[in-house]
Amino acid sequence: MAVIRHISTRLLDVAYEEHGPADGNPVLLLHGFPYDPRCYDRVAAALAAQDYRVIVPYLRGYGPTRFLSGDTMRSGQQAALAQDLLDLMDALSISRAALAGYDWGGRAACIVAALWPQRVRCLVTGDGYNIQDIAGFAVPAAPETEHRNWYQYYFHTPRGAAGLAANRFALGRLLWQLWSPSWRFDEATYARTAAAFDNPDFVDIVIHSYRHRYGYAPGDPALEDIERALARGPMITVPTISLCGADDGVSPPSAADEDAAHFSGRYKRRLLPGIGHNIPQEAPEAVVKALLDLMAPA
Template sequence: MSTFASSNPSLTAITEVLEIAFLQEGPESGRTTLLLHGWPDDATTWLGVAPRLSQTGIRTITPWLRGFGPTRFLSPSTFRDGRIEALAQDALDLMDALEIERFSVVGHDWGARIAYALAAIAPARLETITALSLGYSPGGAFPVPPFEQSRAWWYQWFMSVDRGAEAVAKDPTGFARLQWQTWSPLGWFDDASFEAVARSFENPDWLAITLSNYRSRWRNEPRDPRYDELHSKIAATERLDVPTLMIQGAADGTVLTKSTEGKDRFFTNGYRRVVLDGIGHFPTREAPDIVADAVLQHLESNLH
């Protein structure tokens, strides 16, 4: 039975640090694809994509990331680490809890970073990855980009300044809404759609995870040492061996198309980049059928 019609999913999995809420679609006997959302978004970003995959016999697992929606930390004492290595471990822990060994990953924004990280730390478990709206950065590094891209990332610099972080804490939903308004062509969403997603930002740890993720990119921030080994493994990996599809919106207002060019040399087992005209930063919401078609073609072409 599909859980996609429910705004309060009943499916959860317990891991070492989290109770992860997730949606599931398709037969449990089918090939599995893990669908990972980005920021500021939630698992419902896949509502237009997952059913298309499940209709072909693919099982989809679609979690809320740590700090989002109904996913919760088990202990108040666990450090709220929002770095990609922590999120990648969450993904592996979820699949372990569900006893799924091999799977594909389709990730948007933060989810794309997680997909690249998983390809670095657990390539044997992955059939394919699809990364939406974010190019690969070897070693998971965060070099300061050219000025034009740096300007588009103003929100990251803003959060990295203490007074900016304080301002975000006062109106986190307003801050998130501004990104929706400026990262894709005007008029791409309605108020009801944003407000439904923004309920996921009411998670008590959303702000902490958001600030940890972005501030740790550009400054020395507190971290959970349990993820240090993963961090080192990602940092030591330049080329990825997992077949990869990258989908980019040509009208993306935060990840500029120029920043995702010329990545082919970092992939040793197949890489393809697709640019969607007139689409911004949220292709899963703006063009779900096109995304589903591209993902299905990628999965089909890498059947073994």
């Protein structure tokens, strides 16, 4: 069982798990929605065994992570996730690190890599370029995509917010099943992660995340400069490997790599047959290999 540590940033008491030697080269592993650090257990163990310092935080709204003030906006917007990552690196005195993330965590990692490349040694991203084009979300997508995004539109309504509050554990399980149709997880595996949803800010942050990305909720004014920078679709210049689950039920990969144009540095996309959305838990060896390939001496 990993030991949970805490450190204060500007806004949060961040709960995180640390593996490997304190003087090892740092790697930060970032989970998504609706997941938690348990998705990285095998990845963290494998990297720690090779003497990397591995940090796996609970994102805002998950597990023991808490806001320092009741007055702070419970924002789930992409800029908030990225700022949290940057603040965590500062609090831990990590000047530069390898980053790996998917879903919300992949968004945070992509943003830091794009806007603060000097802080990022390399990037492993789940499903490519995860920076949101909020203006573009105003345009309806293909019917199949709209169907897969049903939960997002549900969260746009008062009924969806009430439903998430009342049924967060059942809803999370359903999303796991829909998004990773080839993965046969058991109830104990899900329960270990679902405990992280029992956080007082979970519902507010999730609802704000899915409303803000469509322009249906205002963002945190303190993050507006970051959002303006992201609206320009910044390039990612750091060495990157994109891992895409071929059986991803919510964002299935296209035959052609539509995200390649967003990466100007060394870049490769790897398709993972039989793998769904929860890449690090379904295919930990692929995540470890991608990180080690990028961190290997040139």
